[in-house]
Amino acid sequence: MTSAAMEKGTLIVGGGVVGLAVGWMLARRGEPVTLLEKGKTGREASWAAAGMLAPATEVAYQEDLNLMLGLESMRLYPEFVAELQQASGMDVDYRTEGALEVSFCADDTARLRHILGYQQEKNLPVRSLSVTDALEMEPTLSGFLSAAAFCGMDHQVDPRLLTTALKKAYLLAGGVLREDCEVTRFVLEAGRPPAVMAGEERISAKRVLLAAGAWSGSLAGLPDKLRPPVRPVKGQMLSFQMGAIPSLTHFLRVVRVPEIYMVPKSDGRLIVGATVEEMGFDRRLTGGGIYELLKGAWESVPQVYDLPLLETWTGFRPGSRDNAPILGQTAFPGLFVATGHHRNGILTTPATAVHMASLMLEGRPPDILKPFSPDRF
Ligand SMILES: Cc1cc2nc3c(=O)[nH]c(=O)nc-3n(C[C@H](O)[C@H](O)[C@H](O)COP(=O)(O)OP(=O)(O)OC[C@H]3O[C@@H](n4cnc5c(N)ncnc54)[C@H](O)[C@@H]3O)c2cc1C
Numbered sequence: 001m002t003s004a005a006m007e008k009g010t011l012i013v014g015g016g017v018v019g020l021a022v023g024w025m026l027a028r029r030g031e032p033v034t035l036l037e038k039g040k041t042g043r044e045a046s047w048a049a050a051g052m053l054a055p056a057t058e059v060a061y062q063e064d065l066n067l068m069l070g071l072e073s074m075r076l077y078p079e080f081v082a083e084l085q086q087a088s089g090m091d092v093d094y095r096t097e098g099a100l101e102v103s104f105c106a107d108d109t110a111r112l113r114h115i116l117g118y119q120q121e122k123n124l125p126v127r128s129l130s131v132t133d134a135l136e137m138e139p140t141l142s143g144f145l146s147a148a149a150f151c152g153m154d155h156q157v158d159p160r161l162l163t164t165a166l167k168k169a170y171l172l173a174g175g176v177l178r179e180d181c182e183v184t185r186f187v188l189e190a191g192r193p194p195a196v197m198a199g200e201e202r203i204s205a206k207r208v209l210l211a212a213g214a215w216s217g218s219l220a221g222l223p224d225k226l227r228p229p230v231r232p233v234k235g236q237m238l239s240f241q242m243g244a245i246p247s248l249t250h251f252l253r254v255v256r257v258p259e260i261y262m263v264p265k266s267d268g269r270l271i272v273g274a275t276v277e278e279m280g281f282d283r284r285l286t287g288g289g290i291y292e293l294l295k296g297a298w299e300s301v302p303q304v305y306d307l308p309l310l311e312t313w314t315g316f317r318p319g320s321r322d323n324a325p326i327l328g329q330t331a332f333p334g335l336f337v338a339t340g341h342h343r344n345g346i347l348t349t350p351a352t353a354v355h356m357a358s359l360m361l362e363g364r365p366p367d368i369l370k371p372f373s374p375d376r377f
Pocket residue numbers: 013014015016017018019036037038039040041042043044045046047048049050051052053181182183184211212213214215216219233234235236237273274314315316317318338339340341342343344345346347348
């Protein structure tokens with residue numbers, strides 16, 4: 001066994017959007033940081049995501065606490081993106097055209113109206129639209145459109161560009177990255193700083209952050225009371241190439257139908273997602289999953305029938321027991337957790353990064369993190 005002593009700095013386990021963003025925030029504040037990633041950075045849930053930044057249109061799926069964190073993150077997003085783009089020299093395709101919620105049958109219309117009432121009760125800026133106005137905004141929507149609402153506040157980003165930019169910015173800020181380096185076990189001994197094993201190598205640090213996404217609940221060496229209750233929530237996705245039909249290159253906004261969503265990217269991809277499945281770490285696509293996505297997309301925008309299919313993929317959302325993120329210090333001194341971001345980890349990245357970095361460097365949890373503490377379970 002070899003031992004790497006970096007007792008002064010911070011060690012991060014997991015190089016998804018969460019680990020990279022916290023790492024970047026710490027490194028730019030002068031903290032020595034080493035990030036260990038079992039594969040390549042940004043290739044798991046953060047690669048799979050559609051990149052919707054949707055506190056308002058996701059409200060039906062979340063508790064008030066998640067809404068609060070989502071709104072805080074939306075407040076931080078413009079500055080976070082500007083600084084990241086400047087630090088990395090990359091564009092992350094941050095787009096602010098807003099999102100349409102639409103329905104094509106009576107059942108979905110009733111549901112849309114119900115959610116709209118709830119969004120308005122929460123003072124979220126979502127307004128009902130006439131069918132004519134909605135078709136004017138997105139002319140490729142099916143003529144069977146029966147109701148629509150618009151939310152200008154919900155934005156989007158390209159999560160693959162975001163993680164690539166975060167990796168660049170992290171390295172340029174002096175962060176150390178070790179890819180293909182799997183943490184096999186935590187070593188937590190009373191009176192000693194937290195440490196991990198990566199193969200035969202023992203690495204300890206003043207602070208260790210567990211940010212291993214859907215794998216955060218299954219690492220060896222964590223006693224049950226410190227283990228974040230996180231499970232993989234599988235999502236199947238696909239993308240089309242829009243350029244093949246000229247009118248579809250004008251598809252601008254995120255479009256959400258109850259069962260699916262469609263997210264147009266500036267590089268011409270139209271992303272369609274996503275299933276929500278409790279299937280453990282089973283990465284396989286299924287006929288049923290892809291059928292539901294294709295059916296929902298075709299019913300909403302019939303022209304997709306003729307579009308080239310570009311890619312299909314799956315990813316694992318890190319879902320906690322109450323579906324809210326787990327953010328904070330554990331009962332073991334120096335061991336921190338940032339995981340459980342479930343459906344909204346791209347949205348909540350700036351709030352996670354900014355506030356976790358403050359907690360880790362200053363020692364006091366910002367008020368906004370208190371309800372997400374790991375000891376709530
Ligand atoms: C299909 C789908 C669509 C989504 N759409 C959206 C969306 O539109 N908007 C939104 O806000 N969110 C969305 N999400 C959710 C979002 O992607 C996640 O919440 C977020 O990416 C979680 O980031 P993470 O860094 O915690 O996890 P991950 O990106 O999974 O990263 C965890 C990393 O830890 C590494 N790791 C694991 N175990 C170890 C180990 N033992 N040692 C070293 N490294 C390890 C993994 O290899 C991985 O790289 C979506 C998710 C999915 C699956």
